[in-house]
Amino acid sequence: MIYWLSTGGVSALLLLSAATYVFHQPTIDGVRALGFPDFFRIELAVLKLVAAAVIILPMLPGPMKEWAYAGVALFILTAIVAHTAHGDPVALTLVNLAAAGLLATSYLTRPI
Numbered sequence: 001m002i003y004w005l006s007t008g009g010v011s012a013l014l015l016l017s018a019a020t021y022v023f024h025q026p027t028i029d030g031v032r033a034l035g036f037p038d039f040f041r042i043e044l045a046v047l048k049l050v051a052a053a054v055i056i057l058p059m060l061p062g063p064m065k066e067w068a069y070a071g072v073a074l075f076i077l078t079a080i081v082a083h084t085a086h087g088d089p090v091a092l093t094l095v096n097l098a099a100a101g102l103l104a105t106s107y108l109t110r111p112i
Contacts, residue, residue: 006106014052021045076100
């Protein structure tokens, strides 16, 4: 139960984040303000969609899921560093830390 709740939460966050990267103008402007080019924003949106699918689909092989978890962890870490370096509100770091906790819960409770 904990696995599915945390994994569903991670996938939902990834899907929401991917959508905002494409359709939410303040997010698009925010990514630009962090110094990232538009192609990187689109690339991240696509990778988040793929990661959400890989993490949530039970029939996919373990090594593929490991890479997805690693990619999402790297994205969260990068987001924390970028927002901190940019001087953004601490609330963004707290949201990313909560996402990291949810990701860790999903990873540690996954069926092996």
